[in-house]
Amino acid sequence: MNARRILYPAIAAIGISALGAYAYFAQRQPQGPSEQTAAPQAGAAKSGGGTTSPVSVDATQVSTARLIDDINAVGSIRSNEAVVIRPEVSGRIAKLNFSDGQQVKKGQLLIAFDSTVNQAEVQQAKAELGIARANFERTVDLAKQKFISERARDESQANVQVLEAKLALAEARLSKLEIRAPFSGIVGIRTVSVGDYVKDGTDLVNLEDISSVKVDFRVPERYVDQVQKGQGIEVLVDALPGRPFRARVDAIDPQVDSSGRSALLRGRIDNPEGKLKPGMFARVRLILAERDNAMVVPEEAIVPQGNKVTVWKVVDGKATRTEVKTGLRRAAKVEIVEGLQPGDTVVTAGQIRLSKDGTPVRIAQMSGPDGKPVSVSTAPAPKS
Template structure:
């Protein structure tokens, strides 16, 4: 029993000794750090240590980019204009079609009967007009009766043209050159006016749809060139032409913009793919730039400290664009001025400073 008690005592003493050594090391390190700080203060003779940056004048050229999706320049949702039963469908999904090509046929028996009836009415109206005109020459009818006969003939002709037009609409023909992306009908299906029949797209010409900020809109115009990168073809670079800029921003305060692809060799780029448009802003002759960290508080304060005769002097400036970690200065600074970039929290007008290199 005594032996166990002695062992516990030895272990406790060892733990206390180890803890004491650790505390002693921390105290020694803290003492060294305090001594270093004291030495710095002594060297600076009570001045506030700061870092500075020399104001530079540089030429600016900034690229803007925006992401979006490719869409066809022409896309058509083809719908039926008549009611009836589909008798023939002549194309499948993926089929290439040309303008005027027959795609499908709707049964037109009733419409043909309407054409025959309108044709008969037209012939009868024409005969009546001729009889009234002959009778008018001999005084058998009045001018008013002749005019009514002519009006009846005109109405009959219009009804005949309308009936023929409805028959022609039963032959569904493509109005663009493109590809059948989707087919919504099968032979035997009954359709009504407005029923969607096909979705046709023309991928020979594509455009990239993006949304850009007001800063980009202010730098570009319709007809400008833009570089285009396609995410699935990172080793290829395409070019495009800005074909549309929205006159009004959307709910997110961005402006819809479209860039038409100039060329699409082998039609590798397809509608729906993801792309990035890169706009090159015109280079500005010169601009004064300072680090963003030079501002007192934030860029919106438009205040910086400059070094003047080894003291801090508060300067009111006018900030321009924020370019990453640098800010354009429109007014208040000159090239060669030294702005303070750290330690501003300890400064006021006239505070003595020492520059840390």
């Protein structure tokens, strides 16, 4: 039993040593003629093929599209005209000449206060003025006949003027007891009733003119020089989804907000149906400029190079790096302002394999203006 324990490991060690020696001598044997020449030929093929075979790339043609240079902002809907009706004097309400939410016209009587005392004051002032005028006429006749002095006539005339002013004051106080609509619009919900005693300055009801509405919004200060009166605005309100409203820039605040570094703009929207209400949240799209035939390429075609923006342009089957000037970016498309012409072919994939200008390329897949692949054979030939 002990002999077996010693014998088996010894046999295993001898076998492992024999296999290692065989492998060592097999590796040191000289290669055959075919094996000796295979490696150099492969290296030669590799070095030669890298300079002659074209690089496979994807490409597309420079197309034209309609681009809109715009700014997105948020704002609020405001009435064309809005006012809170407040009395100028204290008094008791005697009449409410409107219903909540009613359409009223300019000059229409809205609220009347108790005016019995003021009417009596007006009547008293008229009576006093009538007596004063009669006395003045008599003093004028007497003065012509030299029965009274000129001073007496002047005092009588001054008394008439004083009483005329007293009458005007009484009539002004009486007029303050009637509140009329300053413009045509819709009254809101009143907060008072007939018989209430209110003090001057108390809020009674709001009046809103919404035949047209304003939309106020802010834009960053860097766009201030690009904004002009009359530019188009597209307004969307969450309360009326899927219904855009057209407007125009009506006013630009000359002062830039120092805290937010933004400028306040106001647009005007016709609202004949009254769908837009003051206070609504608005999403505003301000259109700065529109270009109908702007050159565009896919974003994948742009290759930054330091401070430059370049693309690989394919001419006569060879790729050339071309510097371009870009503009807007919209929907994965980049506007090309300078450097290319409509119809030029640019590389969209495989630029990493292009090392220098003049590298031969093979277009594996050509994309159309809509981004969908088209057959290379049916695609228009690249411009030279």
